[in-house]
Amino acid sequence: MKNLDKDPDFLDIVAAWHENRTISPSRRKELLLRLREDQELRIELAREIEMAGLTRAAQAGEPRWLELEEKMGTVGGLTNPDFEKEVMNKLFEPTPKGSSKISFFPKLAWLGVAAAVVLLFLNLQDQVPNNPGVAQVMRLEGENLVFKQKQFLQKGEEFIIEQGLVEMAFRETGVNLVGTGPLNMTLVSNDRVFLKEGEIKLVVPPQGIGFVVDTMERKFVDLGTSFVVQANEQGSKILVLDGEVAVGARDDSPSKLMSKGSMADFDRDGKMKLRGEKESGVPELSVPPMIQTDFSLNGKIFGIKKESEPRPKGKDEVQELTITKRFLPLIKSGFKNQNKLGQFVQGRPLRFSGIAGSYNHFPENVSLNSYSTIHGWMAWYSGKVKAPEPGKYRFWGYADNNLLVSINGKAVFEGSRSDSHFRNELKVFRNNHPSFPCLNSRSGFARGKWITIGEKPVQIDLLFGERSENLTSGILLIEKEGVPYDKTYWGQPMWPLFLTEFPTDAQLAEIDQLRMHMEENIKGSFSVSEDAVWKVTSGS
Amino acid sequence: MSNLNPDEIIQDVLAGDKDKFRTLVREYGLLVRGYLASRVYHLEDAEDLAQDSFLIAFSKLSSYEIGTNFRAWLLSIAKYQLSNHWRKSSRRANTMDKFRHDIAGAIQPEMVKASDEMKQNQINKLLHCISELPDRTRHLIRAGLDGVRMETLAKEMNLKPNAIYQLRHRAHIVLRKCMDNKEPKSAS
Numbered sequence: 001m002k003n004l005d006k007d008p009d010f011l012d013i014v015a016a017w018h019e020n021r022t023i024s025p026s027r028r029k030e031l032l033l034r035l036r037e038d039q040e041l042r043i044e045l046a047r048e049i050e051m052a053g054l055t056r057a058a059q060a061g062e063p064r065w066l067e068l069e070e071k072m073g074t075v076g077g078l079t080n081p082d083f084e085k086e087v088m089n090k091l092f093e094p095t096p097k098g099s100s101k102i103s104f105f106p107k108l109a110w111l112g113v114a115a116a117v118v119l120l121f122l123n124l125q126d127q128v129p130n131n132p133g134v135a136q137v138m139r140l141e142g143e144n145l146v147f148k149q150k151q152f153l154q155k156g157e158e159f160i161i162e163q164g165l166v167e168m169a170f171r172e173t174g175v176n177l178v179g180t181g182p183l184n185m186t187l188v189s190n191d192r193v194f195l196k197e198g199e200i201k202l203v204v205p206p207q208g209i210g211f212v213v214d215t216m217e218r219k220f221v222d223l224g225t226s227f228v229v230q231a232n233e234q235g236s237k238i239l240v241l242d243g244e245v246a247v248g249a250r251d252d253s254p255s256k257l258m259s260k261g262s263m264a265d266f267d268r269d270g271k272m273k274l275r276g277e278k279e280s281g282v283p284e285l286s287v288p289p290m291i292q293t294d295f296s297l298n299g300k301i302f303g304i305k306k307e308s309e310p311r312p313k314g315k316d317e318v319q320e321l322t323i324t325k326r327f328l329p330l331i332k333s334g335f336k337n338q339n340k341l342g343q344f345v346q347g348r349p350l351r352f353s354g355i356a357g358s359y360n361h362f363p364e365n366v367s368l369n370s371y372s373t374i375h376g377w378m379a380w381y382s383g384k385v386k387a388p389e390p391g392k393y394r395f396w397g398y399a400d401n402n403l404l405v406s407i408n409g410k411a412v413f414e415g416s417r418s419d420s421h422f423r424n425e426l427k428v429f430r431n432n433h434p435s436f437p438c439l440n441s442r443s444g445f446a447r448g449k450w451i452t453i454g455e456k457p458v459q460i461d462l463l464f465g466e467r468s469e470n471l472t473s474g475i476l477l478i479e480k481e482g483v484p485y486d487k488t489y490w491g492q493p494m495w496p497l498f499l500t501e502f503p504t505d506a507q508l509a510e511i512d513q514l515r516m517h518m519e520e521n522i523k524g525s526f527s528v529s530e531d532a533v534w535k536v537t538s539g540s
Numbered sequence: 541m542s543n544l545n546p547d548e549i550i551q552d553v554l555a556g557d558k559d560k561f562r563t564l565v566r567e568y569g570l571l572v573r574g575y576l577a578s579r580v581y582h583l584e585d586a587e588d589l590a591q592d593s594f595l596i597a598f599s600k601l602s603s604y605e606i607g608t609n610f611r612a613w614l615l616s617i618a619k620y621q622l623s624n625h626w627r628k629s630s631r632r633a634n635t636m637d638k639f640r641h642d643i644a645g646a647i648q649p650e651m652v653k654a655s656d657e658m659k660q661n662q663i664n665k666l667l668h669c670i671s672e673l674p675d676r677t678r679h680l681i682r683a684g685l686d687g688v689r690m691e692t693l694a695k696e697m698n699l700k701p702n703a704i705y706q707l708r709h710r711a712h713i714v715l716r717k718c719m720d721n722k723e724p725k726s727a728s
Contacts, residue, residue, distance in 0.1 A: 005709045011702040014709065016639055019690055028639050035646045045643075046650035050658065051712040053578020053586075055681050057570055058666050060583055065591040068565070071598060072558050516691055 004044045009034050014048060022512060022528055024505040060143065132171060133157075134190045139167035142181060153187050160184045173208035177201070178491075188214070199230040201241075217266040219248040223257075228522075235267040239522065242432070282473055283514045284358035287365040288507060290351045295536050297460070297500040299350035299381030302341065303363065303371025311374060322467045323376045324402050325421045332426075334409030335382065335461045345371050352381045353507065354497045355403065355464055355476035356526075357514045362472065378402070378465035385460050385500055385534040387453040392481035396433075396447045396495055399474030401467040404428070405448070408459050413448030415476070420467065436492045436524060445524075450481060457537040477526050478534075488525045496532035503528065546610035554602060561598055568611065569594075570663050572618050575655055579622055579644065581637070589625055593618040611660065662719040669718035677711045680704065 004010040013031055016023055023031070035041060133152035140149050142164015153159060153168065163181040170177070172190045179185070183198030192212040193200070204211050204222045211222040213229050215236035220229060225243025230236060238245065240258050247256045247264065258264060292298040304323055312318045319325075323344070329337050347368030363377050371377060387393065395405055395413035404422050405413040414428035422428075429449045436445040466472040477495040479485070485493040503511060511528055518524045544567050552560045572593055576586040596617050597604075604613050626641065644651070670678060680693070694701040 005706045008702065010709075011705045013643060014705045015690065015701065017643060018705075023639065028642075032639075032642055032646060035643065039650075042647045042650045043653075046647045046654040047657075047716070048709055048712060049578045049647075049651065050574075050654040051578075051716060052708075053576070054570070054574035054658070054663065054666055055670065055712070055715065056583055057573035057577040057586070058670065059682055060573075060577075060587070063573070063587045063591065065565075065594070068591055068594050068598070071595060072561055512691075 004041060007041070010041060010045065013045060017045075017049060018052065022508050024508055025502065025530065027505060134172075134187050135168045135170045135177070137166060137168050139165070141165040155187060155189055158184070158186050170208065170211075173211055174205045175208040175211050176203045195229055195231045195236070197231055197233075199228065201228045202226065204243075215266070221246040221248060235265060237263065237265045239263045241436075241522075282358045283510065283517055284360060284362075285353075285356060285507070285510045285514065287362065288351065288353050288504070290348055290366065292349050292351050294538060295501075297352035297381050297383045297385065297462075297536050299352060299379055299462075301347040301350055301363065301366055301368050301377060301379045302344035303347075303368050303377045304343075304375040305345045306370050306372045309372065309375070311372075318374065318468045319419065321375060322421070323378050324465065324467050327378055327380075327463060328421060328425060330380075331404065331406065331411060331422075331463070335406060335459075336409070350379055350381065352462070352500050353503065354499050354511075355397065355399070355462075355474045356497055356511060357473065357475070359464075359466070359472040359474065360470050363466075363470065373470060374468050376401070376466040376468045378463060381460075381462040381464075383460060383500075384457040384537045386455075386457045386537050387534055388480075388531055390454050392450045392452050394448050394450045394479050394481075395476060395498065396445065396479060397474065397476040397498075398445050399464060399476075400472060402463060402465045403474050403476060404463045405476070406461040406463075407451060407453075409461075412451050413446070415446040415474070417467075422463075447479075460534075475526065478532055480532070486527070488519065492524060494525045494527040496527045496529040499528070499533050500536050502530050502533055547606045550601060550604060550606065550610065561601075564597075564610075565594055567660070568614055570666070571611070571658070571660065572614060574663070575615060575618055576622060579651075580625065581640070585625065589618070589621045593621050596621070615655065665719045665721075666715065669715050672718065673711065673714070677707070677714075680708055681711050 009031055012023065012027070013035065016028075016031075035045070133154045135153045137147055137149055137151045137153065140147060142161055145161060145164065147153075147159070147161070147166070159166070161179075161181040161183050165178070165180050166183065167176070167178045169175070170190060175191070177193070177200055179198055179200040181198065183200070184196040185198065185200065186194040186196070188194055191208065191210060192214065194214045196216070200213070202211065202213070202222065203226045209223060213220040213222075215229065215231045217236050218238075220227070220238055223244040223246060225245055226241040227243075227245050228239045228241065230238075238247065238258065240262050243259075245258045247258055302323065309321065312321045326340060329340065345368070347363065347366040350366060362379075363371065363373075368377060395415070397403060397413070397415040399415050399417070401417045402420050402422050403413075403415040404411055404426070411426055411428045414422050414426060414430050416422045423430075430446045433445045433447065462476075464474060464476075476498045478498040479493070479495045485495055487493050497511070508528065515525055515527075518526070544563070546564060546567070549560050549563050553564075569590070573586060573590045576589045576593075577583055580586040580589065593614065597614055600617075604610065670681070673681070680697075690701050690704050694704050697704070699707075
């Protein structure tokens with residue numbers, strides 16, 4: 001038998017099998033061909049898959065098959081208490097298990113005791129025999145957990161899980177909390193938690209405004225929003241996904257307001273470090289070869305010639321003189337009025353490869369050399385495309401600064417930043433999702449209306465650009481009605497990137513990096529699917 | 541448990557002692573769950589399908605022919621459940637799901653052989669064998685279960701993603717040997 005564990009084909013197939021790792025069509029074809037021709041590879045792969053399945057099932061612990069128990073009319077459960085419990089315990093000896101204990105955490109005694117005593121006093125008269133607690137566990141994933149789904153958690157209860165995921169709803173405030181293990185937090189009251197370790201994401205409805213998350217360093221007061229807080233031994237950090245959060249110190253110094261898209265770190269001494277967009281670390285994809293074909297969605301990039309106009313002074317003038325505003329007549333005319341485009345300088349012709357990630361160096365990468373950076377730039381892609389299949393579609397996305405999609409001359413999606421001319425003057429329908437995260441922009445994760453697409457190709461015009469200077473990012477996804485997309489742990493459907501050609505292997509690898517960055521840093525994600533590619537029937 | 545005679549238990553269940561079916565679930569639970577978990581991407585789907593398989597087995601137990609192979613009969617139910625699941629999910633399958641289906645199609649005879657090769661007494665040793673793996677290796681094979689992506693694990697362990705699959709494959713070989721009654725050796 002060959003030693004296959006160094007065989008790249010074997011490892012790539014295993015990776016695709018276990019993790020749905022994206023592989024290009026040509027590589028898939030190559031791997032399937034090898035698989036069909038190599039019996040030893042097939043045998044070892046089958047054994048590997050069989051073994052992986054067994055270890056997955058064995059380590060997942062005993063499932064609770066309530067339906068089966070009910071059908072059998074048994075009360076004793078289906079597990080073997082002697083053998084498996086003993087072995088499962090042995091498996092996890094090095095790791096402390098989840099625990100549940102009612103305790104008032106000593107390190108924040110001044111806060112916990114005060115809050116608990118006050119609230120205990122206030123609630124005394126309302127207590128009922130079956131106290132439903134302050135929050136209920138709605139979803140619990142993991143193993144060896146002391147807590148149970150649907151369990152009510154009491155005021156002052158310490159919630160600890162070593163791994164897995166928990167979703168809980170606070171009874172009175174309607175706050176939704178999702179946490180990932182390792183997690184150690186205390187439910188101080190109906191509207192307050194103390195996070196000692198771990199990561200939680202909160203979505204706070206209007207009745208929950210004022211909800212507080214305490215860490216050792218700071219107090220985060222929600223002002224109607226969605227945000228993520230992390231805490232560990234080194235300190236804590238916050239990422240505001242939507243709305244605003246007041247960050248308070250432990251002394252009487254005034255709170256600092258943080259708004260959507262902001263991120264900050266706090267060390268153990270309480271020092272705060274705000275992280276700006278420059279430090280977002282969002283990957284910038286390479287610019288692919290821009291050779292245009294009849295079957296690529298082709299485009300142009302425009303800028304205002306350097307020193308052809310006075311340099312704008314101040315934000316208002318930048319806003320007034322930006323190239324974005326000069327594209328409004330084109331959009332309003334259904335992309336027919338191209339009279340003013342001649343005044344702009346252009347880079348080399350573009351070939352659309354999706355909108356995803358940072359575009360800070362995009363103008364120079366596509367040879368838009370002699371443009372005035374302070375006036376911004378705009379890319380315009382145009383052509384006839386055919387949907388993968390007829391049906392209802394809608395776009396999701398966001399951009400810092402400008403993103404607009406038009407179908408047959410009518411703008412159907414606008415995902416620009418809040419101060420964009422596209423957003424404020426075109427008034428295209430958009431709805432920002434309250435909790436799905438953005439890359440690093442202030443635009444909000446936007447969606448457009450459902451649009452019905454038939455068999456025939458449609459004219460698409462897509463604008464993406466920067467208002468001024470060069471901190472640009474964006475993402476554009478497409479959803480088809482009725483398709484049940486896979487979801488992230490955080491509940492966001494992984495809609496596919498809007499593409500008109502399937503990426504090459506090199507592009508796929510970069511896109512995967514971007515997706516990983518999103519998943520690990522902001523809990524957002526997307527997918528790449530050949531089935532979601534809108535084929536170009538004729539480029540512009 | 542490895543000397544269990546399923547036919548005797550089935551006769552008891554059919555005679556009215558429904559509770560005895562639990563013994564079969566305990567004995568063959570891991571076999572069925574493992575069989576499905578190796579073929580279905582989401583573990584929760586595999587668990588649901590496994591429960592459905594036992595539900596069908598329970599309700600159709602009278603159709604099982606005493607003296608034949610209960611394990612094979614049970615697995616044929618699981619296979620049927622699996623093919624139903626694939627048929628339903630293929631409607632919403634993405635490209636990579638289809639690729640997995642293609643792989644499964646290409647190695648189907650070998651998959652049947654691999655699951656047939658796995659004897660019940662070997663399966664019963666699996667948890668013990670896992671518990672004897674070194675911590676690092678055990679962490680490695682647990683990673684997917686804990687929702688840790690291989691890329692993340694690779695970074696954490698300062699390895700390339702494919703090296704993680706390589707190590708996990710070696711760990712599986714060690715486990716197979718252990719289940720064959722050989723001493724497990726370090727895979728790391």
